[in-house]
Amino acid sequence: MIEFYRGTKAKYQESPSTYTDGLYFTTDTNEIIINEKVYGKNADASTTSEEIVVAGGPLSEAVAYWPEEWVSGGNRVIPSGTSMQTLTEKLFLKEEEGTATWGSISWNPTLANPTV
Numbered sequence: 323m324i325e326f327y328r329g330t331k332a333k334y335q336e337s338p339s340t341y342t343d344g345l346y347f348t349t350d351t352n353e354i355i356i357n358e359k360v361y362g363k364n365a366d367a368s369t370t371s372e373e374i375v376v377a378g379g380p381l382s383e384a385v386a387y388w389p390e391e392w393v394s395g396g397n398r399v400i401p402s403g404t405s406m407q408t409l410t411e412k413l414f415l416k417e418e419e420g421t422a423t424w425g426s427i428s429w430n431p432t433l434a435n436p437t438v
Contacts, residue, residue, distance in 0.1 A: 331355075374400040387416050 325344030327334075331351045334341060338358050346355040354362040376382045376398040388398050389412050400409060 368406045370400055370402055370404045373402045376400065385413050388413075 325341075326347070327341050327344050328347040328349055331348045331353065334346050334348065334355055338355075341355070342357060347353075348355065352362065353360050373394070382398060392399055392401060392412065404412075
């Protein structure tokens with residue numbers, strides 16, 4: 323029989339052996355833990371554990387715009403603690419300043435006599 327547990331990830335980490343024969347659903351990080359292996363992370367919960375230097379490869383070739391704050395020592399990097407959500411937003415969305423222009427507008431508030 324499989325036992326089901328739920329609680330915070332910190333509670334699981336206090337005594338993982340208590341939950342060895344079951345499925346543990348974390349209520350704070352949206353993960354499923356089975357035998358101390360983590361599954362089911364969402365885009366906000368998954369983060370990089372250390373800085374990643376992007377030196378060549380498909381990612382560096384596919385991304386034309388790289389955020390200035392993600393350049394370190396002349397190298398493109400993905401900073402430590404970056405979520406999947408932030409990664410895709412920073413690399414694939416770019417804000418661009420725009421301008422709005424108005425043409426000349428004319429308005430004649432008179433009515434003509436009706437025709438039959």
